[in-house]
Amino acid sequence: MLGYAIKRIALALLILVVVMLGMFAMVFVIPGDPASIALGPRATPELKALLIQRMGLDQPLLSQIWHFFRAAATGDLGIDVWSKRPVLDVILEVFPQTLLLGVVSLGWAVVLGIALGCLAVIWRDTFIDRLLGVLSVSMISVPSFVIALYSLLIFAVWLGWLPAIGAGQKGDWASQARALILPSFAIGVTWIGYIARLVRASMLEVMGANHIRTARAFGLPETVVVLKYALRIAIVPTIAIVAIGAGSILSSAVFVETVFSRPGIGTLITGAVEKRNYPVVMGTVLFMTAFYLVVVTAADLLIARLDPRVRDVLRG
């Protein structure tokens, strides 16, 4: 298990480096000189040169990459060109908002998804099962920004039940919770559908397995059969999907935070790209990739904990 954990973490670090190299390449492909955009059309060449120097853009590419990685390894992601604050501080200031949004979205996607999936299994092949199927597929197919825009229109504009923009008053939990409902609904709804389908399929598969019949043939109570023998296996694909979902939810957050004007990583990175604020772009991407890899690696380790076969296959 330890060897497997080390292998997974090493792989995660490698992915991180590859992503950052890719990110560097992309930043240099994007047209637009950051200094001209930052300083406007009437900037003098001297000012531009100064800014380019301060951003380190005059140095050779390889040296830029080297400096970036060396600094990143010590937790220094550079200085925000605009606000002159450390990028890490800027990220950490807004990250809790995105994390909260993601956790709440995924949280009720998991709760509702597992519940709907189990209902479909209980009422298998009935009208309810088919209705839940249609509902799930509809939820999967509608993109989160469409849900975001329409829920905004219906609940905030027409009905006026919920706030349209912002993250609520600081220190006022009720207002913050109310501001979370629409955005987390917009993000989570796709995942309710996914998880419901997945839980249904894996529960049906597991309940038909021979070892469930064995457990029943030895007279184990049905609760033990379902909770100890079936759910433990059926939950594995769901964990994997939820971990991958963490990544997808971060990208949905970019849309949804923009639509709802919520502070967060999404609005931060959109603004930074528009202003060619490269240290913030790079820092945010690095931070989010690292976060995503932590989640996925943790899920892999959890799955290996739950399923000894995975452990053995990966040990080789």
Added chain:
Amino acid sequence: MSALLEVDDLSVAYRAEGGDVAALRGVSLTAQAGEVIGIVGESGCGKSTLAAALIALLDANADVTAGEVRLNGRDILSLHEDARRKLRGRDIAMIFQDPMTAFSPVLTMGDQIIDFQQHTGLSRAARRERARQMLLKVGIADADLCLRRYPHELSGGMRQRAAVAAALMANPALLVADEPTTALDVTMEAQIIHLLRSLRTEINGAIVIVTHHLGVIGELCDRVYVMYAGQVVEEAPVDDLYHAPRHPYTRALIACDPGAIATRQGVLPTIPGRPPDLAAPPPGCSFAPRCPQADATCRSTAPPRVRVSDRQAALCHKVVP
């Protein structure tokens, strides 16, 4: 004296789209304590449904349309689900066909074999010790290691030995083994047959072995029921079945057994045709379409059960007492 196990005119149908499928059609059999019964037939003849009925664990889409399964005089199929559950693992135990999938892949063997003894009310430590003793008895030398292992870390033979041990630990009145050696290679098969033979005396109740393998029947059983298309077509003591089979299907089955063919031939003999569709069984004898002796009566009228001795009977028009 009534028998330990009596299956009386049992009919089971599966609900399916486009009509019910009659998997068992009036099956009757008996087994005394200490007896080993064989049930043999080709795939789809209803023998696995019969095995499931014997342990009162039919699928949700199966209906008992007639008959009873009586264990010590009590009809187990009419019991409430909770009472049936309590029979299983205590009065009735089962050895499954495929040791590869019969155990949960995510729990250790020990964890499962300990769970399987839940009705004993013993502590987990005591159950573990019982399991250890029984594993040693079925020939697993390092029983402690086996209990710590996950199923996929054991060989097929080891898993099937463990399955036998789990079943024996119930000390059942009825032990049902559904194709106990089918998923094993030839050496393992011989070992498990040997094991079951040596353990016969350990079991006070009756053993029912369900298989398509005549060799297994010959090695292990006292009496045999031959099934075809959901019916028992012949019942006989094992020696009589091999030496004086009366039903044409039994004869064909024995002729097709690769182990019993004395002279080497270019092609394996087969029974031409295929079993009838059990959603719409033929009006006459089910075997008539494939039977070399069949005539017009066979095709139109259901055959009688003809007793040829007090222990042998065949379901056939052509058999004379």
